[in-house]
Amino acid sequence: MSRAGSVKRLYRWVTRVSGRMLGAGGILAYHGIGRVRFAPGMHVQEEVFRQQIAELQRRFRFIALGDLVERMEGGESIDGYLALTFDDAYVGVLRYAAPFLVDRGIPATVFVTAEASESQAPFWWDSLELVREGGPAGSVARLAAELGVLALEEHPDLYHERLRRAVLERWAGQGERVVELLGSPPATRFGDDWRAAGPEELERLEALPGMQFAGHTLTHRSLAHLSAEEQEREIQEGQAWLERRFSKVVPWLGYPYGLYTEDTVRAAGVAGIRYSFAIEPYRPARPDLPAAVPRLCMTENTDSSAVEGRLSALHRIVKRRVRCP
Numbered sequence: 001m002s003r004a005g006s007v008k009r010l011y012r013w014v015t016r017v018s019g020r021m022l023g024a025g026g027i028l029a030y031h032g033i034g035r036v037r038f039a040p041g042m043h044v045q046e047e048v049f050r051q052q053i054a055e056l057q058r059r060f061r062f063i064a065l066g067d068l069v070e071r072m073e074g075g076e077s078i079d080g081y082l083a084l085t086f087d088d089a090y091v092g093v094l095r096y097a098a099p100f101l102v103d104r105g106i107p108a109t110v111f112v113t114a115e116a117s118e119s120q121a122p123f124w125w126d127s128l129e130l131v132r133e134g135g136p137a138g139s140v141a142r143l144a145a146e147l148g149v150l151a152l153e154e155h156p157d158l159y160h161e162r163l164r165r166a167v168l169e170r171w172a173g174q175g176e177r178v179v180e181l182l183g184s185p186p187a188t189r190f191g192d193d194w195r196a197a198g199p200e201e202l203e204r205l206e207a208l209p210g211m212q213f214a215g216h217t218l219t220h221r222s223l224a225h226l227s228a229e230e231q232e233r234e235i236q237e238g239q240a241w242l243e244r245r246f247s248k249v250v251p252w253l254g255y256p257y258g259l260y261t262e263d264t265v266r267a268a269g270v271a272g273i274r275y276s277f278a279i280e281p282y283r284p285a286r287p288d289l290p291a292a293v294p295r296l297c298m299t300e301n302t303d304s305s306a307v308e309g310r311l312s313a314l315h316r317i318v319k320r321r322v323r324c325p
């Protein structure tokens, strides 16, 4: 093993032990749950999800997100506690995660994007996964040209990452054009677990004990790339849509892509948002902006035995930020 590899292993061991001995706790952020493996850097297969949660439940107590945040706010220890969240309200959460969680008495908060639920169209980042498979080549080239990204077919992962970043930066995360050009995400070959739950499906989810909804904006554009007025509209209208249709809705916001600016914090305040959530398990990327509550991004590859380490106080001090889609 290389020297860097050994240092990394040692560091993991130290944070894990410190988490076990001194305590660890926090908020977990999941995205889609599906029957087959798809985009493992973001989504989690049903079986793996069950294993992760079952293992974590042996070592942590899952409590409602609001209770955990109140503990943090009140300066109480969150050691030994976890709260569970799902971003984007994928239909797989209703199909696979929720029944399992209800059985185990685990509450969860689901961050819902209004237009995604209404349209149930694929999310652009899921369609973009096709780039990793090298196709459809002509359409990918066309997308790259429109985004001003140089073709990089021989390095599909890097190509994918550059295109993803360009959609965020040039189109403010408005990616309908990606879906238009590339079509449905590769996982749809195995079913439709990777679309947003429609309003009726959300009604069924809401009826389950322990489930509640929070805002994830109107269209899932990147707030950090919008004007202050557009940000207010995104937040307010997304929240209003939820409150019109459902009753278990809390005035909290998950920042799409975890991105935000000072204007976002202000806009959330104007919209009556009480807590905002980024995807930064440790020190926030913007420590000058206090409004984002950190979360740990859970993926197919997350080793649940490492969660203590990653949510330990020691790691919170050392690590600045981790990327999550």
Ligand SMILES: [Zn+2]
Pocket: 087, 088, 216, 220, 255, 256, 257
């Ligand atoms: Zn999202």
